[in-house]
Amino acid sequence: MPGLNGFEVCVRLKEDRRTLGIPIIFLTSRDDVQDQVRGFDLGAADYIRKPIQPETLQARVRTHLELRLHQCNLEGLVRERTRLLEEAKQSLVMAQKIANLGNWDWNIEKNTLSWSEQIYRIFDVEPNAFEATYEAFLRFVHPDDRDKVEEAVQKSLDHLENTYKMRHRIVRSDGVHRIVEEVGLVIRNSQDVAVRMVGVVRDITEIQQAQDAMIALRVAEQASQAKSEFLARMSHEVRTPMNGVLGMLQLLGETALDSQQRRYWAVAFGSAELQLSIINDILDFSKIEAGKLHLEEVAFDLHRTMEDLMLIPMEQAVGKGLELSLFIDPATPKILKGDVTRLKQALLNLLSNSVKFTEYGSVHLNVEVDAATELVDGVVLLFLVSDTGIGVDPETQDQLFNPYVQAGADITRRFGGTGLGLNIAKRIIETMGGSIRLISRVGQGSTFAVSIPFDRVGVDNGIDPIEAELEGFPVLVVGGNEIYRRALLQYLTVWKTRFDSVRDGDRACERIKVALDKHVPYRVLIVDEWVSFRGRAGYERLIQQMFALYDATPVRIILMTSSVFRGDGVANFDPRVSVLFKPVFKRNLLHALVPGKSREASGSDVAIDSARKQFSGRVLVVDDIYVNQEVALGMLRLFGVEAEAVDNGREALRKSEEEFYDLIFMDIQLPDMDGLEVTRRIRARVSEQKEGRRPIIVAMTAQAMPGDRQKSLDAGMDGYLVKPLKWQDLEKTLLLWLPEQLTEGDGVTGPRMPASDSESVPPEPVSVMGELDPSAQAHLRQMLKSVPGRYEEVMRRYLQSSLEALGEVEAALGVGEFERIYRNAHKVKSQSYSIGASAFGDLFQKIEQLGREGNSTHLAELIEDAKGEFCRVKILVEKEIS
Numbered sequence: 035m036p037g038l039n040g041f042e043v044c045v046r047l048k049e050d051r052r053t054l055g056i057p058i059i060f061l062t063s064r065d066d067v068q069d070q071v072r073g074f075d076l077g078a079a080d081y082i083r084k085p086i087q088p089e090t091l092q093a094r095v096r097t098h099l100e101l102r103l104h105q106c107n108l109e110g111l112v113r114e115r116t117r118l119l120e121e122a123k124q125s126l127v128m129a130q131k132i133a134n135l136g137n138w139d140w141n142i143e144k145n146t147l148s149w150s151e152q153i154y155r156i157f158d159v160e161p162n163a164f165e166a167t168y169e170a171f172l173r174f175v176h177p178d179d180r181d182k183v184e185e186a187v188q189k190s191l192d193h194l195e196n197t198y199k200m201r202h203r204i205v206r207s208d209g210v211h212r213i214v215e216e217v218g219l220v221i222r223n224s225q226d227v228a229v230r231m232v233g234v235v236r237d238i239t240e241i242q243q244a245q246d247a248m249i250a251l252r253v254a255e256q257a258s259q260a261k262s263e264f265l266a267r268m269s270h271e272v273r274t275p276m277n278g279v280l281g282m283l284q285l286l287g288e289t290a291l292d293s294q295q296r297r298y299w300a301v302a303f304g305s306a307e308l309q310l311s312i313i314n315d316i317l318d319f320s321k322i323e324a325g326k327l328h329l330e331e332v333a334f335d336l337h338r339t340m341e342d343l344m345l346i347p348m349e350q351a352v353g354k355g356l357e358l359s360l361f362i363d364p365a366t367p368k369i370l371k372g373d374v375t376r377l378k379q380a381l382l383n384l385l386s387n388s389v390k391f392t393e394y395g396s397v398h399l400n401v402e403v404d405a406a407t408e409l410v411d412g413v414v415l416l417f418l419v420s421d422t423g424i425g426v427d428p429e430t431q432d433q434l435f436n437p438y439v440q441a442g443a444d445i446t447r448r449f450g451g452t453g454l455g456l457n458i459a460k461r462i463i464e465t466m467g468g469s470i471r472l473i474s475r476v477g478q479g480s481t482f483a484v485s486i487p488f489d490r491v492g493v494d495n496g497i498d499p500i501e502a503e504l505e506g507f508p509v510l511v512v513g514g515n516e517i518y519r520r521a522l523l524q525y526l527t528v529w530k531t532r533f534d535s536v537r538d539g540d541r542a543c544e545r546i547k548v549a550l551d552k553h554v555p556y557r558v559l560i561v562d563e564w565v566s567f568r569g570r571a572g573y574e575r576l577i578q579q580m581f582a583l584y585d586a587t588p589v590r591i592i593l594m595t596s597s598v599f600r601g602d603g604v605a606n607f608d609p610r611v612s613v614l615f616k617p618v619f620k621r622n623l624l625h626a627l628v629p630g631k632s633r634e635a636s637g638s639d640v641a642i643d644s645a646r647k648q649f650s651g652r653v654l655v656v657d658d659i660y661v662n663q664e665v666a667l668g669m670l671r672l673f674g675v676e677a678e679a680v681d682n683g684r685e686a687l688r689k690s691e692e693e694f695y696d697l698i699f700m701d702i703q704l705p706d707m708d709g710l711e712v713t714r715r716i717r718a719r720v721s722e723q724k725e726g727r728r729p730i731i732v733a734m735t736a737q738a739m740p741g742d743r744q745k746s747l748d749a750g751m752d753g754y755l756v757k758p759l760k761w762q763d764l765e766k767t768l769l770l771w772l773p774e775q776l777t778e779g780d781g782v783t784g785p786r787m788p789a790s791d792s793e794s795v796p797p798e799p800v801s802v803m804g805e806l807d808p809s810a811q812a813h814l815r816q817m818l819k820s821v822p823g824r825y826e827e828v829m830r831r832y833l834q835s836s837l838e839a840l841g842e843v844e845a846a847l848g849v850g851e852f853e854r855i856y857r858n859a860h861k862v863k864s865q866s867y868s869i870g871a872s873a874f875g876d877l878f879q880k881i882e883q884l885g886r887e888g889n890s891t892h893l894a895e896l897i898e899d900a901k902g903e904f905c906r907v908k909i910l911v912e913k914e915i916s
Contacts, residue, residue, distance in 0.1 A: 040073075041073065041076055044060075044078060048076065055102070055105075055106075057079035057080070057098040058078045058079055059079055059080040059081070059082060059094065060078050060080070060081045060082070061082050061084060062081070062082075062083060062084065063083065063084040064083075065083060069081075079098050080094055080098060134156065134236055134237040135236040135237075136153030136154075136155075136156060136236075137153075137232070138218075138234070140168060140218075140230065140232070142191075142231060143229050145168055146166055148166070149161075149166070156204075156214065156237045157174050157206055158207050158208050158210070159174075159207050163207075174205060174206070175203075175204055176203035178203070179202035182200070182202070183200055186198055186199075187218075190220050190228075190231070191228045197218065197220075198231065199215075199216070200215070200216050201213065202216075212237055213237070213238055214235050214236065214237055215236050216234070216235045217233050218231045218232065218233030218234075219231065219232055283299065283302055286299060287299055329376060329465060330373045330375065330376075331372060331373065331489075332371065332372075332373070332374060332876075333369055333491045334370060334371075334372070335368060336362065336367065336401070337362055337368060339374055339377070339378065341360065341617075341619040341621075342378075342909065342910065343378050343381060344399065344617045344619075345617075347385050347389045348596075348616075350389055351389045352596045352616075354389070354392070356392055356394070356396055356397055357397075357517070357616070358389070358396070358398075358616070359396060359397075359398045359399070359518040359521045359522075359616075359617055359618070360398070360400075360617055361400050361520075361521035361524050361525070362400075362401040362402075363401060363402035363403065366401055366402060366413075366415060367413055367490050367491075369491040370490065370491060371488060371491050372466065372486070372488040373466060375899060375902060375903065378906075379458075380458075380459040380466075380484070381399070381484070383455045383458060384419040384459055384484070385397060385419055387456060387482075388419055388480065389421075391423040392422055392479070395422025395479070396517045396518060397419070398419075398420045398517045398518070399417065399418070400417070400521075401415060401417055402415070402416050403415060403416070404416040404485050407485070407487075411489060412488055412489045413487070413488055415485070415486055416483065416484070417483075417484040417485075418482070418483055418484075419484070420479065420481040420482075420517070421479050422478075423479050423480060424476070425474045425476040425477050425479055425480055426474040426476065426480060434472065467487050468484060468486030469485050470482060470483065470484045470485075500628050501528075504530065504531050504628065506530065506531070506532050507558070508531070508554060508555065508556045509532070509533040509557070509559075509560060510533065510534050510535070510536070510549075510559050511523065511533060511535040511536075511560045512538075512539065512560065512561040512562060512565050513536075513538060513539075513542075513561060513562035518562075521618075522560070522618060522623070525620055525623060534556075538565060539565050539579075542559070542561070542565075542576075542580070543579060543580065543583060546580060550583065555584070555589065557588070557590065558589070558627060559592065560592045561576075561591060561592070561593055562594045563594060563596070577611060590612060590629075591611050591612070592612045592627075593612065594614050594618060595613060595614070596615070596616045647765065648674035648774065649675050649772040649773065650675070650772065651675065651697060651771075651772040652694065652697075653676075653677035653696065653697045653698070653699070653772075654677065654678055654679070654686065654689060654695040654697075654699070655667060655677050655679040655680075655698075655734075656679070656681075656682075656683070656698065656699065656700045656701055656704070656709065656712070656734075657681065657701040657734065658681045658701065658703075658704055658861075659701075659835070659861055659864055659865050660828070660835065661831060661835070661865035661868055661869060662757065662864055663681070664818060665814065665828075665869075666679070667679055668814070668816075668818045669764055670764075675768070675772070682705055683706050683707030683708065683712040686700070687712060687715055687716065690716055691719065696729065696730065697729065697730045697732065697772060698716075698729050698731045698732070699732055699755070700712060700731050700732065700733055700734060700751065701733075701734055702735040702742075703735065703857070703861075705857075709735070709746075710749040711749075713731050714749050717750035730753070731751045731752055732751060732753035732755055732771075733751050733753065733754045735754075735756065735757060752771070755767060757867055757868060806869070806870045806907070806910050806911070806914065807871075808870070810869065811870050811914065814828070814868075829869065829911050829915050830915065832865055833911055835861070835862075836862050836866070836904060837904065839859070839862045840858075840901065842854060843855050843858045843897060844897050846858070847893055847897065852884075852888040855881065855884070855893070856882055856886045857885075859878045859881040860878075862874070862875070862878040863875045863879045866878065869911075871907045874903045874904065874907050877900045877903055878900060881897065
């Protein structure tokens with residue numbers, strides 16, 4: 035070719051990127067092998083000698099073009115595969131990063147180590163800073179784990195293990211310790227010699243920590259369960275002998291003892307009570323520490339609850355000469371919902387603490403709505419427990435709520451105790467969602483401020499009609515502790531009375547004279563027993579002097595006294611003087627100021643209709659519980675029915691065989707033979723006699739479980755009444771089965787259908803902790819009034835049998851006798867509902883259910899709660915019968 039030969043053109047075309055891929059075919063007339071070799075070396079695709087045949091050229095060109103096309107396709111495929119491979123690689127890197135996992139390859143023969151990108155991140159090392167050898171890897175292994183890692187690797191290489199798997203710690207280059215898990219596989223050559231090991235490594239630090247936390251949680255739960263079970267056992271094991279000691283000491287105190295023996299007894303009894311108090315503190319603290327403090331939501335009467343609470347430390351306070359007083363702001367709701375037991379426990383700790391550390395003066399409880407906090411459906415109450423005691427220095431105040439802390443070593447020596455009371459109170463209050471703080475100055479007393487939220491129940495009924503009568507009522511308050519008198523005057527202010535207050539008898543007489551001269555005499559004089567410092571005789575002279583000033587003008591004198599707590603009685607006071615026992619509560623003060631107004635008049639209780647229907651017929655009551663017998667018999671007497679009672683199934687069978695009864699009320703839970711079996715036998719006997727009359731049998735039971743009614747009907751009973759009995763339900767039953775007695779203007783009546791269910795029925799009483807249902811009490815008194823002393827006897831028998839059953843339940847828990855628990859709990863539940871101790875009955879209903887199921891969960895705690903509630907019920911019952 036002129037200018038450039040073909041070889042030079044080929045070189046230039048191959049050097050240009052744009053023409054690099056074009057196939058080049060040499061055409062030549064020379065038959066030189068060296069030229070052909072040179073052309074192919076330069077990149078020619080073919081070599082054709084002249085003369086050229088067109089068909090040959092076309093075929094050769096077509097072939098090279100097809101080859102070029104295939105080459106282009108292949109290059110595209112390679113590029114696509116390369117792209118996909120790179121994407122897969124990036125995905126693998128991302129996945130390894132997310133899983134905190136990397137892969138490695140160890141060439142054992144060359145001792146070179148290849149790590150993926152993620153491993154470098156796990157070990158926190160740059161690739162160029164890593165020697166990439168097995169020894170370099172070992173330097174990252176925690177020194178304490180290095181030997182076991184090397185041992186595991188060697189076992190894999192020596193065929194002792196199929197794979198290498200190890201979990202160990204590493205120390206990264208930044209000094210942070212991590213936990214990794216490695217898995218490897220050994221690759222061997224044809225001679226079975228290990229030449230490579232490949233595997234993965236994963237950072238499992240967070241996983242291991244989570245597993246450790248789960249293990250710790252399980253261990254803690256097991257420990258808590260063990261602690262709870264130990265607490266239940268110890269509660270039983272420790273309290274049982276202490277109850278025995280205290281019980282026997284109390285019995286001993288009722289026997290004839292000489293003066294020296296009486297002193298010994300007093301020391302022993304006081305020590306035993308102190309020991310039980312310390313044990314109770316420790317067990318309560320342990321219960322809180324174990325997380326076993328469970329709150330219960332029940333409705334309760336705030337006023338009655340606080341009044342009953344104040345009675346508990348009253349005897350100790352009076353014994354020290356302290357005044358104990360209570361004021362509840364009238365703006366506070368009457369009925370609330372919350373854990374009343376824990377509330378009283380916390381406040382009692384604070385009150386007892388104040389009484390304990392107060393040598394003279396007073397202890398006062400003030401209850402009001404916390405104005406600083408508002409709730410939509412509830413209310414936050416502020417309880418202020420104030421005293422004039424020794425006070426607490428600022429340094430100790432911050433630590434006083436910690437367990438085992440008291441104000442000082444000298445305080446511990448003087449007053450004793452565990453130092454747990456305030457901590458227990460604080461923990462209870464905080465569990466209830468409240469808070470507590472202390473305001474105190476040494477030598478000037480202390481105030482514990484407790485704020486707790488509660489739910490409201492219903493709406494308040496407004497102003498009591500009796501309170502409305504007191505507007506403008508002239509009253510003179512004479513004497514009394516300053517704080518105590520202030521609480522008294524707060525009530526008189528709320529009721530809008532016209533009152534004055536003086537400190538001593540001389541000033542009282544002067545005020546009385548002035549009021550008489552102005553013709554606006556005081557109608558009531560409230561005189562504190564401590565107004566005179568000349569003893570009982572001096573006080574009685576003051577009373578006579580006051581009566582003399584009034585001459586013929588009517589006046590009532592109300593004595594405020596703690597005599598009932600000192601045991602010296604008030605029998606020798608002037609009979610014209612009314613007695614108002616301390617602590618003075620709102621309701622007691624109200625009825626003292628307006629005597630003759632019964633509770634029924636103020637809407638507190640439901641009066642019993644004395645003009646109800648009267649029935650005739652022979653009735654047998656079958657019940658093994660004395661209280662329930664008396665309730666049923668008393669109710670039947672209200673309807674003119676004189677009935678008999680037996681306490682077991684076999685006696686019921688005998689009586690029903692000897693005599694015919696129109697109606698038999700049959701308890702289901704009887705000690706020897708249950709009521710269902712007794713009923714079946716009575717029915718079978720009547721069926722055999724053919725001529726025998728068929729008595730009506732009505733179940734009378736505290737069981738109200740689903741299916742119980744049907745079981746009773748299937749056994750042959752005709753009706754079903756649930757205890758506690760309500761006179762409306764009893765009346766319906768009597769209307770159905772007994773003839774009504776004739777009264778003037780009546781025709782002859784026989785059995786009739788009971789009243790429709792749509793008739794108005796009074797609402798169920800609210801189950802309130804630490805309270806006797808006033809309606810049930812009113813009914814009980816009415817039913818038993820025909821026999822003098824019967825009410826008092828029933829209530830005493832109730833206390834005695836409940837205490838015995840409570841002891842039986844506790845003893846049965848210790849040996850796992852659930853049938854015994856169930857039987858005794860059923861007994862207490864039944865009779866408690868009958869006398870109006872509904873909250874106490876509710877506790878034993880739960881105990882009964884657990885006993886029936888053979889379930890010990892929370893039984894110990896429920897029994898302890900029942901003990902506390904029994905103490906409260908006992909105080910209330912003794913007040914009722916005193």
